[in-house]
Amino acid sequence: MTLGGGMAMLPLMDREFVEKRRWLTPQEMVDIVAVMQSLPGLIAVNMAVLIGYRVKGVTGALVAAFASVLSPFAIIVVIASGLSSLSDTPTLDHIFLGVRAGCAALIFMSLFKLVKQVMDGPLAWSLGAIAFVASVVLGIDITFVILFGFLVGYGALV
Amino acid sequence: MVPLFEHEIVTRHAFMSAADFANLIGLAQVTPGPIGFNSATYVGMAQSGFIGSVVASLGVMVPSIVISLIVAIFLRKAADAKWMKLLMKGVRPCVVGIIGAAVIFFAKTALCWQGAVIFAAVVFIRWTWAKLNPIWSLAVSALLGWALFLI
Numbered sequence: 001m002t003l004g005g006g007m008a009m010l011p012l013m014d015r016e017f018v019e020k021r022r023w024l025t026p027q028e029m030v031d032i033v034a035v036m037q038s039l040p041g042l043i044a045v046n047m048a049v050l051i052g053y054r055v056k057g058v059t060g061a062l063v064a065a066f067a068s069v070l071s072p073f074a075i076i077v078v079i080a081s082g083l084s085s086l087s088d089t090p091t092l093d094h095i096f097l098g099v100r101a102g103c104a105a106l107i108f109m110s111l112f113k114l115v116k117q118v119m120d121g122p123l124a125w126s127l128g129a130i131a132f133v134a135s136v137v138l139g140i141d142i143t144f145v146i147l148f149g150f151l152v153g154y155g156a157l158v
Numbered sequence: 159m160v161p162l163f164e165h166e167i168v169t170r171h172a173f174m175s176a177a178d179f180a181n182l183i184g185l186a187q188v189t190p191g192p193i194g195f196n197s198a199t200y201v202g203m204a205q206s207g208f209i210g211s212v213v214a215s216l217g218v219m220v221p222s223i224v225i226s227l228i229v230a231i232f233l234r235k236a237a238d239a240k241w242m243k244l245l246m247k248g249v250r251p252c253v254v255g256i257i258g259a260a261v262i263f264f265a266k267t268a269l270c271w272q273g274a275v276i277f278a279a280v281v282f283i284r285w286t287w288a289k290l291n292p293i294w295s296l297a298v299s300a301l302l303g304w305a306l307f308l309i
Contacts, residue, residue, distance in 0.1 A: 069195055095303045157245070
């Protein structure tokens with residue numbers, strides 16, 4: 001599992017589901033990010049099912065899952081039919097570089113907001129710092145980092 | 159997922175050559191949507207047309223749907239339990255740390271002065287105009303990515 005995929009959706013989730021529609025609280029969104037990143041499979045579909053279920057039960061989950069892949073499906077079918085071809089031109093590279101830099105900035109802004117809502121004491125800050133170092137420096141899989149947080153929470157329990 | 163796909167598609171079933179597979183992954187990466195989903199749809203389409211792409215897409219989605227649904231139902235049942243709240247108290251800061259790592263991940267792939275300018279521009283736009291849809295920020299980023307390299 002890689003870091004890239006799911007996290008690029010975070011600013012959009014925040015905007016649509018938390019701020020605009022108020023389907024989720026910021027805490028619930030963080031919980032869903034934890035779960036969708038650690039479950040196997042397609043992160044986008046995991047997210048759609050988790051949020052869809054919370055909003056409208058099993059029907060909501062199924063509708064959201066299929067809706068989440070509709071546009072990628074259509075795009076691939078068109079490209080694979082040979083109606084258009086996507087070549088690796090420098091211009092395209094530059095545009096995607098721009099999008100990645102923009103993604104970094106958007107996620108940075110989301111991070112800023114979440115820090116204020118989640119980081120409520122020295123324990124939270126140390127856990128966050130450990131998770132950051134584990135992912136960036138040590139390259140540890142997200143699933144294990146989240147499992148670690150789970151164990152620390154469990155430690156607080158007993 | 160990609161190494162698993164390579165093993166099944168290229169080595170085991172010989173659906174396509176290694177070179178075609180490399181192109182496919184490149185294509186799946188630049189088209190929007192999950193890479194696993196995109197490549198499955200593409201292979202299905204290449205193998206047996208539209209029906210193939212539908213079957214392949216469903217095949218790669220179903221495990222995600224089933225597992226996520228089970229977890230979602232369980233999470234709802236346990237949401238108000240005290241132990242769940244404590245567990246999540248440990249998990250949430252880790253998610254924040256991982257989100258921080260995601261910023262680094264994306265920033266690393268756009269490491270040049272143009273990338274830095276775009277990063278700063280988007281932060282500035284969002285800071286001064288919080289209600290703006292994030293999609294527009296990304297459209298601006300794409301445009302800047304194209305324009306700044308013309309200089």
